Amino acid sequence: MRVGLLGLGRIGVFHAATLSTLVDDLVVSDMDHARAEEVAGRLKVRVGDPFDADAVVIATPTSTHAEALLRACDLGVPAFCEKPAAPSVAETLRVAEAVERSGTAVHIGFQRRFDAGYTAARDALRGDELGELHRVHLLTADPKPPAAEYVALSGGIFRDCHIHDFDVLRWVTGREVDTVYATGSNRGEAFFTEAGDVDTSAALMTMDDGTLVTLQGSRYNGAGYDVRMELAGTRATWAVGLGDRTPLRSAEGFDPGGEPWPDFQARFDAAYVAEMHAFLAMARGERESPCTVQDALAALYLAEAADLSLREGRPIHLLEVVK
Incomplete structure (x- = not known):
């Protein structure tokens, strides 16, 4: 299974480290290309297009969440996105409509x-x-x-x-x-x-x-x-x-x-790891989303x-x- 990860801030690096032990092929990306290369080298994974994958993890700044989720919906790629799905109600509703229309599996990251x-x-x-x-x-x-x-x-x-x-x-x-x-x-x-x-x-x-x-x-x-x-x-x-x-x-x-x-x-170290296991199970079609965009909207x-x-x-x- 190939998983892409977008965003290598603090939580993104944590997810990358977890995923590097769970999947055969992890592709990471960050606006700071040097950082992406450093993290990829340390974890022995690849730098590339995170959406060219079987599933994608979005750990970028909040302002970028909606567009990244919309792209995942356009491509039909199952997605995990750190909370919130979007910074505003209007943008979250837009994402929710795209998820419903496309049928894409989306898991929003509320680790508790x-x-x-x-x-x-x-x-x-x-x-x-x-x-x-x-x-x-x-x-x-x-x-x-x-x-x-x-x-x-x-x-x-x-x-x-x-x-x-x-x-x-x-x-x-x-x-x-x-x-x-x-x-x-x-x-x-x-x-x-x-x-x-x-x-x-x-x-x-x-x-x-x-x-x-x-x-x-x-x-x-x-x-x-x-x-x-x-x-x-x-x-x-x-x-x-x-x-x-x-x-x-x-x-x-x-x-x-x-x-x-x-x-x-x-x-919440253990909860974050369990969350990634649940996301991968969702991406493989083994379970429903454990936290939907509708949950994030509520x-x-x-x-x-x-x-x-x-x-x-x-x-x-x-x-x-x-x-």
Whole structure:
């Protein structure tokens, strides 16, 4: 099987290293040709046209995702694309229409769907181990902020960061969100305010069955990278993300004791590998897409609603942003 990979930034190189052990022929490409040659030489793979392949992995900057996916659809090449499918709702709808029209298999990269903890919580909830779900809490906290240049183009914390929370909320619970009431503040660098963004975020969501969901986020969690989910039901409460590397200490003396997670890639290393296995299975026709463009669109609608709520200071019903 020949797989092409487009984009050799940090996550692209990680995917390339994984794929180099899983497929017979990997073709890589990057706008920086010297970088492509260096990575190809190190991994003992080839530089070439990534679309001249049986499947393609798209790990380029967000602004290029839509056009790359449209090309894959035109060629009928199964595609994996890092989130989001496109930076805007209009472009995501364009991609979704092309996918439906062409019948091309597309997998959007929301790696938390492949994390062992989230998978176990989903199975427990679906297996009625928690009873009737009443409350969910989500947390995503970075140890330090990204560069100012990145923040300016990121689309804001809800689209860039919390879109993962929105996706995994839908995936774990199997329910949809009705309303979003979001807020945020800036206590750090001025470039967040200058970009119209916040460095600290919170939201209250009500799901279509009345379940209440709270969400928190930070770009300044100095203790380490912290990602958790709590699901409280009438029979049990489950937590995802509590382990010996969770950057959390109890006032009563409990200390996980391990080295805190430094970043998202270290935390989800195994999930990223599992994600590539799932993509290749999809490309071979052995399974359906584990995360469709429609799933990505649903998560983007939630991010749009949260951003609108932040700006207007009021609860937003999803129907206000759904096109």
